Amino acid sequence: MGLSDLFARIRTGDRVSRQEGLFLLQKAELLELGSLANEIRFKKNPEPRVTFVVDTNPNYTNICNVDCIFCAFYRHPGGAGEYTYTVDHMIQNFKESATKGVTTVLLQGGVNPALPFEYYVELVERTVKEVPEVWPHFFSTSEIIGMSQVSGLTISEVLRRLWDAGQRTIPGGGAEILADRVKKKISHLKGTSADWVNVMREAHKIGYKSTATMMYGHLEKDEDIIEHLEVIRQLQDEHHGFTAFVPWSFKPGNTPLEKIIPHYATSTRYMQIIALSRIYLDNFPRIQASWFSEGKKAGQIALHFGADDFGGTLLEENVHAAANFVNKTNTEECIQLIHGAGFAAAQRTTLYDIMKVFELREEAAA
Amino acid sequence: MSFNVHFRDKNLSPIWHKVQRGERLTLEDGLAMYRTHDILSLGKMAHFVQQQKSGDAVYFVLNQKIEHTNICVLSCKFCDFATKKGRPDAYEMTTEEILGKLTPHIHEVHITGGMPPDWPWERYLDIVRSISQRFPNTDVKAFTAVEIDFFHKKFKLSIEEVLKQLKEAGLRTMPGGGAEVFSERVRKLLFNQKIGAKTWFDVHKTAHRLGIPTNSTLLYGHVETLEERIVHMIKLRDAQDETGGFLTFIPLAFQPGDTGIKPKNQFTSAIDDLKTIAISRLMLDNLPHIKAYWVMLTEEVAAVALNFGADDIDGTVGGEKIAHDAGAVSPMSLAKDQIIKIIRDAGKIPVERDVYYNPLNVYSDNVIGKIPYLNSIPFYANFEKRQFKMLPVAPRRMGMLSERGGIDAGPFSLVDYLRQEDKLELMGWCIATRDQVKSVMLFSKEGWADLQGKKIGITDETTTSVKLLQVLLEKKYGVQAQFERLHSGINDYSRFDAVLLIGDEALRRNKYGLDGFELVYDLAREWYEWQKLPFVFAVWACKRSLAYTTKTELNDLLSRSLSASEEDFLAGALLSGARIGLTEKETQEYLAGFNYRLGERETEAMGAFGQLISEVEGMTSSKEAIWGE
Numbered sequence: 001m002g003l004s005d006l007f008a009r010i011r012t013g014d015r016v017s018r019q020e021g022l023f024l025l026q027k028a029e030l031l032e033l034g035s036l037a038n039e040i041r042f043k044k045n046p047e048p049r050v051t052f053v054v055d056t057n058p059n060y061t062n063i064c065n066v067d068c069i070f071c072a073f074y075r076h077p078g079g080a081g082e083y084t085y086t087v088d089h090m091i092q093n094f095k096e097s098a099t100k101g102v103t104t105v106l107l108q109g110g111v112n113p114a115l116p117f118e119y120y121v122e123l124v125e126r127t128v129k130e131v132p133e134v135w136p137h138f139f140s141t142s143e144i145i146g147m148s149q150v151s152g153l154t155i156s157e158v159l160r161r162l163w164d165a166g167q168r169t170i171p172g173g174g175a176e177i178l179a180d181r182v183k184k185k186i187s188h189l190k191g192t193s194a195d196w197v198n199v200m201r202e203a204h205k206i207g208y209k210s211t212a213t214m215m216y217g218h219l220e221k222d223e224d225i226i227e228h229l230e231v232i233r234q235l236q237d238e239h240h241g242f243t244a245f246v247p248w249s250f251k252p253g254n255t256p257l258e259k260i261i262p263h264y265a266t267s268t269r270y271m272q273i274i275a276l277s278r279i280y281l282d283n284f285p286r287i288q289a290s291w292f293s294e295g296k297k298a299g300q301i302a303l304h305f306g307a308d309d310f311g312g313t314l315l316e317e318n319v320h321a322a323a324n325f326v327n328k329t330n331t332e333e334c335i336q337l338i339h340g341a342g343f344a345a346a347q348r349t350t351l352y353d354i355m356k357v358f359e360l361r362e363e364a365a366a
Numbered sequence: 367m368s369f370n371v372h373f374r375d376k377n378l379s380p381i382w383h384k385v386q387r388g389e390r391l392t393l394e395d396g397l398a399m400y401r402t403h404d405i406l407s408l409g410k411m412a413h414f415v416q417q418q419k420s421g422d423a424v425y426f427v428l429n430q431k432i433e434h435t436n437i438c439v440l441s442c443k444f445c446d447f448a449t450k451k452g453r454p455d456a457y458e459m460t461t462e463e464i465l466g467k468l469t470p471h472i473h474e475v476h477i478t479g480g481m482p483p484d485w486p487w488e489r490y491l492d493i494v495r496s497i498s499q500r501f502p503n504t505d506v507k508a509f510t511a512v513e514i515d516f517f518h519k520k521f522k523l524s525i526e527e528v529l530k531q532l533k534e535a536g537l538r539t540m541p542g543g544g545a546e547v548f549s550e551r552v553r554k555l556l557f558n559q560k561i562g563a564k565t566w567f568d569v570h571k572t573a574h575r576l577g578i579p580t581n582s583t584l585l586y587g588h589v590e591t592l593e594e595r596i597v598h599m600i601k602l603r604d605a606q607d608e609t610g611g612f613l614t615f616i617p618l619a620f621q622p623g624d625t626g627i628k629p630k631n632q633f634t635s636a637i638d639d640l641k642t643i644a645i646s647r648l649m650l651d652n653l654p655h656i657k658a659y660w661v662m663l664t665e666e667v668a669a670v671a672l673n674f675g676a677d678d679i680d681g682t683v684g685g686e687k688i689a690h691d692a693g694a695v696s697p698m699s700l701a702k703d704q705i706i707k708i709i710r711d712a713g714k715i716p717v718e719r720d721v722y723y724n725p726l727n728v729y730s731d732n733v734i735g736k737i738p739y740l741n742s743i744p745f746y747a748n749f750e751k752r753q754f755k756m757l758p759v760a761p762r763r764m765g766m767l768s769e770r771g772g773i774d775a776g777p778f779s780l781v782d783y784l785r786q787e788d789k790l791e792l793m794g795w796c797i798a799t800r801d802q803v804k805s806v807m808l809f810s811k812e813g814w815a816d817l818q819g820k821k822i823g824i825t826d827e828t829t830t831s832v833k834l835l836q837v838l839l840e841k842k843y844g845v846q847a848q849f850e851r852l853h854s855g856i857n858d859y860s861r862f863d864a865v866l867l868i869g870d871e872a873l874r875r876n877k878y879g880l881d882g883f884e885l886v887y888d889l890a891r892e893w894y895e896w897q898k899l900p901f902v903f904a905v906w907a908c909k910r911s912l913a914y915t916t917k918t919e920l921n922d923l924l925s926r927s928l929s930a931s932e933e934d935f936l937a938g939a940l941l942s943g944a945r946i947g948l949t950e951k952e953t954q955e956y957l958a959g960f961n962y963r964l965g966e967r968e969t970e971a972m973g974a975f976g977q978l979i980s981e982v983e984g985m986t987s988s989k990e991a992i993w994g995e
Contacts, residue, residue: 029673029713030670030673030712030713031406031409031410031413031673031674032410034406035372035406035407035410038374038406039372042374048403262703263703263704263707264665264704266665266669266707266708266711266712267665267666267667267669267670268669268670268672268673268708268711268712268713269711271670294666295664295666296633296636297633297635297636297639297664297666297667298636298666298667298670300635300636300637301636301637301640301666301667301670304405304406304637305406337635340635340636340637340638341635341636341637342403342405342637
């Protein structure tokens, strides 16, 4: 198999096999891979425009029974610094965010077994009713599995109840690496790859949209990354429920895994992952660059390696912050970063509808 | 090299044609490159030049930074470091305090600081001298042109005298700071107390003449125009044509901090950073290295820059900033590990270097040594890379790296091969001459017979040619001379009676002459006329421990590359020849003088030479400290 033949076949629209994906990841020159991904990006989305959302990532609890070794955020019940907020508290939090222009609230836990299912339903219902300015983009798959366990309902029933309460999208977190060999090591209580896929499948069947994520840069091998991409590509073929793919790298600070993996993943690796995912995930409409997890400058570069969305402004964020990894921005800077990368910036909703376009003034791209 | 750039921006195509032909780029080309949004194509063009210059090597150094004081007579707008004597944040370090801060295993210390009103000249010399004496493995890179100019004025010494005394004290190279942007308009706006372009160049060119290589910089991302950036690069390129003394170019992204200067954006965009790296690689065709200085660029941009033209990532810089706090591991070793990881992830060879960019250690497998001379091009011109990585390295350095296990295969200098025969396995190729060579030359003030007792400067790059010279002197002409190694920076040849040069430098001097050295001897011709045998300068060999399949694949690749090169005369070789100043005909004739296949006559010649070396080494004459590495 020659690289140039493979490149030519991909240009004609051929789907990349697992073996070819691995070959691209391991053998292709960085800028060759990037150019191909960029070409595909412009074929799918010809506008030289990058979307972003004004959002926030609060947490309603940091109590968690899943014990992932890559996480510095969670506490056990009764542990120092634990918290669980009331629905009233959260609604107040959302209202404050709304006054700052936030349109999407990405809300997650902890998986706190002491919370009854009604808590979650009430959160959704009251958000929709009392803070209509924001869109509830709530609960990772782990929390949904947790709800099924406390309520005795099936996953599908849980999702149906949340849908009836007014929820329409769910975030893609908790996937980590969808290869059980790795998942068992880094998050043995979080469930298998099939559990994540199952929640997503049930959600997409009902009509939910979601993102898909991947966390790399820990114990995975290249083959595991390909496995992950393959799993979500297959699932996407079923219902087309994924709106975007969001890869990010493991942040070792303050986590048990730090002893084994002391270094951050490099930005070269990030660009490879972004480009490869654009090429491999031929049925995904968008690839998201994460300025937040990889750095603002890495985020800008990723927009030339196949990404076409810049994620959110993240008014509040606690999980990476617990790993001493802090990046802050605001709407104005977000637009400036996108312009600086040479693109028009477009504010979007959770479902990627464009609200407002901020055109690129040429001198800003200098 | 099969290389297709698929341009999104068609304005780049004419530039790409020039780059492939090795033509110089103009101001307009530079501006067109800055205007493009097609940064990946720009990156690929720069990466092409990067690979021509440095193969797959990315250099780093174990280094530390010393800022001896923050007290400064100047008050530059863009500086939030300097202060005045008597203020609470002011500090001054004694020589002992500086020595106490240094760790022994670093190879380079970078010293710059404020310019205090009351330090005596001797205090600066003492810092340099004390470090050189106390830390013999640590080379001193110190004082920007601004500081040198300050010494010149304050101590009433000429710039040349300042530099001479610093060099005697142990100064090896100089940093490139203080260049900012070579524009009077910008200087008046931002740093009117600092030296202008003229003084900066005076200092650097004087340093180069004295054998002190220096770095160069550009401070960008404040109020300068894109045109001013390109003009800056062109001025550096012109100066480099004159002296050849710049080692590396370092674009520095401006950081507003508390400086009170308000640029258009708070920080430069990553795209601007990458463009500046790539454009500088393309514009500065005569600079050996382009540095992605991670401390200012950020690690994220520096890492990607290694595929956008940068072959230099500075170093560990004391390890304070690059590493997060991870328990027992020292910040320095963590910083070194992280730098190695960044370079490897970029698909490159991490090469630990000294102050002159000589490789000290290599942290990669499957490294192929590449002699960066015109005569070796046929081996590599059609070499498809596969899993192998190329490290351009002078013959003697290849031998030294191989002793440490850093080279898996390459054309080893014959003497290095003979010395490491137990570890190395011959492959079927060599670099052998028929009768003359034109690139292993003795430039002499005296005839052979009159070299008795005279001092001969020996290029830093050779192990075999120097042995050949010794054999010729002692066995053919019966004279004994003293040898002295030149260092790998710039050298003053005038104090020698003869100088041995090899490679492209020898070719160039053979054509254009070396001032003051009337007599020019071709060592291969001297050998041929005496022994009636070819001379084998280098033989291809690989580690015996290399996997069998790897050896086979490498053999196939080399064989195909050499055959293809012989069939189809090389555009690349003509280009390299043109850079040295050779016509197409001269390049063709030069390459036709080599035999690359190790045959019977070559083997016989190796035997004869080996015998003569052992005879010479058995005698206790013209001994020098050259071999004691």
